Amino acid sequence: MNTLAGGDAGEGGPRRFLIATAVARYPKCPDWDRPTLIEARDRVIDVFTNELSYQHETALGLNPTKMQLTDQLRAFCKAPDRREDDLLAVYISGHGEVLDDSSDHVLFTSETDPDDVAYTTLPTVELARAILRDTKLRRLLLVLDTCYSGQGGNELAAAALERISATWGQEAGSGLVIVSSAQPRQQAQAGLFPQLFAHAVRNRATAGHSPETLSVNSVVQQMNDHPDRPGYQRISLSLVGLSGEPPAFLANPRHSARLTDVDLAVQQAAEFDEQAQRRETEFTNRLLMRAMGYHADASQGWWFCGRHTALADLIRWLHGPAADSSGACRVVTAGPGSGKTAVLGLIAALAHSERRRTVPVDALGLGPDLVPAEGAVDVAIYAQNLSDSDVLTGLTAAAKVRASTVGELLDALEAWNSKRPFTALIDALDEAATPDTLCSRILRPLIDHSHGQIRLLLGARPYLLDRLGIAPRTAGPRDEVIDLDSPRYADPAALRAYSGRTLLKAHPASPYRQHPEALRPVADAVAEAAGTSFLVARITAGTLAAAENVVVDTQDLAWRQSLPRHAGQAMRDDLTRRLGPDAQRATELLRPLAFTEGQGLPWEDIWAPLASALSGHTYTDEDLLWLRHTAGSYVVEATESGRSAYRLYHQALAEHLRDGMNEQAVHAAFTDVLTEHVPYRSDATRDWSRAHPYTRNHLATHATAAGRLDAILTETEYLVHAAPRNLTPYFHHARAEDARLAAAVYRTSLGIHAHVPPEVRRQVLALDAARAGATDLHQHLTHHISERRWTPRWATGGSFSPALRDTLTGHTNPVTALACTTMEGAPIAVTSGNDGTVWVWNLASGTPIGQPIDADTVSVNAVACTTMDGAPIAVTAGSDGTVRMWDLTSGTPIGQPIDAGTN
CATH class of the missing domain: 3.40.50.1460 (Rossmann fold)
Structure with a gap:
């Protein structure tokens, strides 16, 4: 240095x-x-x-x-x-x-x-x-x-x-x-x-x-x-x-x-251990729970039933060849609550070397053709809140290869030591941090260039099919798509059976235990109203099971018409019927979970204060204990950073609770509560080393959504203790000069921060602050360096660039593509956006070069740079199905647009 x-x-x-x-x-x-x-x-x-x-x-x-x-x-x-x-x-x-x-x-x-x-x-x-x-x-x-x-x-x-x-x-x-x-x-x-x-x-x-x-x-x-x-x-x-x-x-x-003087097998195990633990947590808390069909009490056993046609097609594919891209992928899709995660979770459980023994295959009516071979799935990933790199890292760790790009992963899998392709199950693509780029930049290239080396079993909402290179379901049946809402896979008999099982088991005093003759017609009515949604059926049947000594009259037309058709309606009706005037109380206590990150929100001293801040009513731990007793079926307990975390049972419930909320105000409340609950030192400064892991992991996400990132970036000890992988993606949102400077200093040694403890990170930040001339930042950092450690007093060097502070701001809609090249010896970036423009940026100064190029199309979906006759040019692909070439020096088109023949 x-x-x-x-x-x-x-x-x-x-x-x-x-x-x-x-x-x-x-x-x-x-x-x-x-x-x-x-x-x-x-x-x-x-x-x-x-x-x-x-x-x-x-x-x-x-x-x-x-x-x-x-x-x-x-x-x-x-x-x-x-x-x-x-x-x-x-x-x-x-x-x-x-x-x-x-x-x-x-x-x-x-x-x-x-x-x-x-x-x-x-x-x-x-x-x-x-x-x-x-x-x-x-x-x-x-x-x-x-x-x-x-x-x-x-x-x-x-x-x-x-x-x-x-x-x-x-x-x-x-x-x-x-x-x-x-x-x-x-x-x-x-x-x-x-x-x-x-x-x-x-x-x-x-x-x-x-x-x-x-x-x-x-x-x-x-x-x-x-x-x-x-x-x-x-x-x-x-x-x-x-x-x-x-x-x-x-x-x-x-x-x-740490990995010196140990054998190679132990080295590999140590490197992949963290990823393996994370995948196991996701499997247990997400996939396995949904596969069982009921989560509130594991002693209730497996409620999953049916979906045999979907299972048979997927098992046949898993056991078959994968010689080309058409055999490299299957996507299980459906509307919210239709049970795609239950299907995928059952396959993951049956393919798991140990979990498969816990699945009651006979009770579920699963014949040999509906059970995957042991080890048929090499990794199961639940993509909620995961970044593109998180998913890629999970795949490489499971394959026990080292790769930082899709191409490197495919190259590494050429030596995959197995009689079958490397097989990955990835669910909740629509809940990932960036669903579009995860599908288009990570998964689609793996599908298109699999050459029999990799097989992907995916779970996603229908709107993502085209991002994966698969025609939407309106274009007709496709072998790659298992649409659980389609006539072939909908399985209304399974939905009726699931409704009946819920009516019997969801509540110990369910009236349908004493009136079995009413069970079948009520289950049929609930299933008919639910359509294809197992989630709606579960909530509605659970509501009826909780109504002690009340057996509904299925001939009552008004009752049948009042049955919920959507998850939000089912949840609202359930809380209202069971809790009456306390339904609003339950809703307000559940609402913070709809905005949580990671595995969920900690209870401790965060959940209740957040519910209070969002609702304007005062809530305490006693209220949360009441919620757990009265509406605990909506909440799942998981683990993150060794601490308990709580989240909603299903994403559709979160969507309902977020509806109509001012999300910026919600995230501002998160930012305030998380920051206020950081303990103080004796010198009246916050002790971020003792902040809750949720705060260190996810405060930057909430602060950015609230427009409050600048304030936390100037908390120097927060920079020291925040989780780098969850902090650095938000630096480009910094606006104030001191916040942008802090972000630039952090970026200077970006590759170091993720791999060192906070004590070393503080020293590195102080070092880079000295080199950048960030006097206040340097003083605050060195103030907390232990006397036993070296302290940078001053530093020289020219690698710090003020351009690192700059955010390239100009597009009025999301940026769709980025390419870098040089022009007259200077590094430049070329960006395209959904606003139909192409911008050229001087990376040294962080400023645009010339005026934005109007690409004469609604959206520019891709951009690449090269040179022609020694001059830099850009090639763009538009949503109108055309390809255009541009002279970057003058910002003018070269020749006529090329009609690519497709939209």
Whole structure:
């Protein structure tokens, strides 16, 4: 890190710096232009900064002249704050050549003239003089990704030898390492080096968890062993002033002291343990509960019945081949309360190696053709409130592979050691954090490119079918869709049986136990009114079962017409009939659960105060005890962060309770209550370390929805103790200057915060605050650092960018797509939105470039960037079924729109 900390300046280890440049444009000879080198440079920067702990110095930029290249390198190396233990990596990509008259290797810069190559190129050996002469640098990693770079690397090594021998002597850890992308007389394939380098860094064959650094020798060896490396190109390694292994240039991104000195099986188990526990919690509290059909008392047993046609089709698919995309997916869909989670939960339970023994298959009438094979489902995920990355992480953990993208997961599954595809059950897609992108960017690519490697059993509302690439049910039957509301799968007999079972068992004093002759006609009437909704039937039948000594007359037409048809109506009627004037009291106590996050809302000192704040009435724990006794069937108890959490039994109930509420005001009440209940220290400041886990996990979500995020981002100790994975997605909502500054400081070391305890996170934040010149933030953070730990007093460094504070604000409707490229050497972003516009942004300043482009369509659904004739262009796809090309420099269309032939 570029810093000076209290105590020993080198206490935190050596600082790592990266200078990366590429010459992709040659104004005096456009035929030499190689725009792909820009992307290659970006990939190298990504690996060095995100995985190898380097700080990227941006002063050099793209397409330097000969003088800019040497002067900028020289200026950095001569800076007063350079230290002898600094590690510098320099990456240069572009054209290289060996001059015929001198056999010298030269680098082509942006000013190189094809008519005077010898004079307008930079001799590679000059880099040694610019970087090493009279500077403090002792450790340099130089990466030359050019044609004939091996020749340049050899010359550079020879030129540096004399200086190193005289100046560095035998000082431990000092030396020059040159990695060249081609041997002498070879030509380098453009863009290949970054691909090979990234693969070698990420390859577990290079290093596991134990080493703190990667061996440069091993990395180069892995690059040369990669099957994509052409035979004519080989990566070379030269060491100057060194023997054996070079200094610790490459930090091991997989290093973990916790996982050192244990066998590989234990390492994998430790890494995936958290995910496995989370999946088990979801299975028990969500899927299994719905599969049983009744949750209030497990001793009531299994109430699930029927759905045999749906089960038979799904089991047949699970046991069959999955050779193409048509066999890669099945979606169980239906309206609210139709029992899709019950069907999926039963399959998950029957496929579970241990849970399957608890399912009464005979009592449920499940023959062999309705029972999946043991282990037929590899993972069951309930997607409520999960982000796209959460779901992807759950899949990779279950498959015991490492992948951060869909493509990497598919690649890893090529080696799936099983006679069948990796099979994942994912329910509640419509309740995920971002249902649209989860379906379109994670699940649909897995379906389209499965090639028999993966099979997905999904649960979703019908509106998401097209996001998965499946025609909606109005287009006709599809093999991929199991629509539980359709005539084939609706199963009215099962609904009548379920209603009858509820009438008998939902209440110990149910009148239908003494009047069995009335059971069948009442159950039929309830089922008829419920349509296809098992949830409506359950609530209505439960209401009738609770009416002691009252058996309804099914011939009463008014009664039949009054039966609920929707979950909200059923809930309202149930509370009113059973509780009378106390129905409103129950509703107000249940309402906070409709807005909860994660596994649910804690009881403790949060639920009752929230109910009071939302209703304007004073409620206490006594009221919650009353609710549990009178309307406990609406509430499910779960566990989150080792504490009890409570939520509503079904999402449809939450939708009913949210109806008509001012959601911003509700989330403001959440924000106030959660913040007010954080304990105080003796110095009258809040002790966020003792805040309830729900507060640390979900306060940012509620504060953002309330428009109150700025206030909590300025609570420095909240930043220290908040759960990073639930905090960082909301930073772009910060508006006030001090809140945006705090978010920018946090982002500076984003990759660190999720993996360290709060004490270390506080030190890192203080460090970055010092570098950013955020004096107040730095003082507040250091005030709480223990005397036993190092404290950053001041720091230097240029990697902090004020642009990190900026939110790119301009679209009037949701942003649908994003692509990044460069224009005139500067990084830009291109965004499209449902407002039919395309915006171009300068990422360095966070400001728009020019006026927004009117794409002449209702919505722009996708955008991609490339270059054409050396100029940056964007290609957009619109909701009107057209594809258009745009000149990003001028913001004007290129040619006529292409009619893609579909909407």
